[in-house]
Amino acid sequence: MFQLTFPVGLSIGSLGKSQGKFANVSNIHFDRITVAGGLYAARLKSWVGGQGLVENVTWVSVISCHADIRMSTNNLTVSFDLSLEQHMDMEQCRHMTPEKGQPSTEKHTTNPD
Amino acid sequence: MISLLLTIGIGASAVLAQNSTAPKTCTIPSKYESSNGTADDSPAIASAFAECKNGGNIVFEEGVDYNIFRPLLAENLTDVTISMNGNLHLPQDIESTRALILASSATIWWFNIKGSNIHYTGSENINNGWINSYGQQWWDANPSNGTGITGRPHLMVFNVQGGSIKRLKSRKPIAWNVQIKGSDIDISDCIVDAVSDKWESFPFNTDAFDIGASNVRITNLVAFNGDDAVAVNDGAHNLYVSDSTIGYQTHGTSQFWAMMVACFN
Numbered sequence: 001m002f003q004l005t006f007p008v009g010l011s012i013g014s015l016g017k018s019q020g021k022f023a024n025v026s027n028i029h030f031d032r033i034t035v036a037g038g039l040y041a042a043r044l045k046s047w048v049g050g051q052g053l054v055e056n057v058t059w060v061s062v063i064s065c066h067a068d069i070r071m072s073t074n075n076l077t078v079s080f081d082l083s084l085e086q087h088m089d090m091e092q093c094r095h096m097t098p099e100k101g102q103p104s105t106e107k108h109t110t111n112p113d
Numbered sequence: 114m115i116s117l118l119l120t121i122g123i124g125a126s127a128v129l130a131q132n133s134t135a136p137k138t139c140t141i142p143s144k145y146e147s148s149n150g151t152a153d154d155s156p157a158i159a160s161a162f163a164e165c166k167n168g169g170n171i172v173f174e175e176g177v178d179y180n181i182f183r184p185l186l187a188e189n190l191t192d193v194t195i196s197m198n199g200n201l202h203l204p205q206d207i208e209s210t211r212a213l214i215l216a217s218s219a220t221i222w223w224f225n226i227k228g229s230n231i232h233y234t235g236s237e238n239i240n241n242g243w244i245n246s247y248g249q250q251w252w253d254a255n256p257s258n259g260t261g262i263t264g265r266p267h268l269m270v271f272n273v274q275g276g277s278i279k280r281l282k283s284r285k286p287i288a289w290n291v292q293i294k295g296s297d298i299d300i301s302d303c304i305v306d307a308v309s310d311k312w313e314s315f316p317f318n319t320d321a322f323d324i325g326a327s328n329v330r331i332t333n334l335v336a337f338n339g340d341d342a343v344a345v346n347d348g349a350h351n352l353y354v355s356d357s358t359i360g361y362q363t364h365g366t367s368q369f370w371a372m373m374v375a376c377f378n
Contacts, residue, residue: 009359011341023347029354036360052347
């Protein structure tokens, strides 16, 4: 029941709910984020039939604890599923502070256009 | 004699002119304590925002409690600082608040802050500067298999051309926290604590920051909530979010607080 409404972290959208309106988002950068629990760390949400442009979005050094960390899209005609894998074990999670976390070196940039 | 009077007159008007351009401070009085927490301080808060809307400093006093039982409409602000050193309390009576929201066809924000060069700064004391929305009872009232009850207000819209939000602290928001509009806004050291006491009472839609603005920086955000920590909406351009901790602590509030303390030490 709660699966779709867990904290979803850093989200683009949702976009395109009003189909007649062109949604526009650009130059978004997330850096050094610790995610403690939640379903997704990063997500792009759009509505079927919506229109718009999302360009130059970067998630970098996102650390996950508890969360199944991945980027997912919802109702996108173009789908992609990138992984930002940086799990920590439960013991680390219990004692986690942002300073103790080791940032991921992975970097993903999406340019849907 | 005439010249002496003239001199005094000029001197007096010079002082008046100086006073009219100096920053004005509006310290908000509270009736919370004298009324045992029952009186509404909304009128005094609204008066302060009206009186100090041009180049003023609006001050909620350190550690003082304020009831804000009515939404605040503070638009047309220019060069204003808001010092949130007190602790605010939204209504604890759900039904009258729901009635207010449901009677409006438009979205209702509890704090409507609009203008240019606006700076909101919370107390440096971790115990002060909190906005208490008493969301738990709203979450408890979630209908079975629903995603939040109807008639929920949004907490704040911050629609400014130039400004900042520093140390905004939101405890148990009813739902959506802060919507950012406008441009050139620096958001730092904010806390959103939407952790429910009960697993079955989920804090739906408690987005921390919804961004529909340009040139926005968010740093050192701690958001434990039931929806997006940062939602990037239409019209968001040049947004930088860094050095933040987000999520939801499902093992009780004590661990949540331990983590928060760790984050701020």
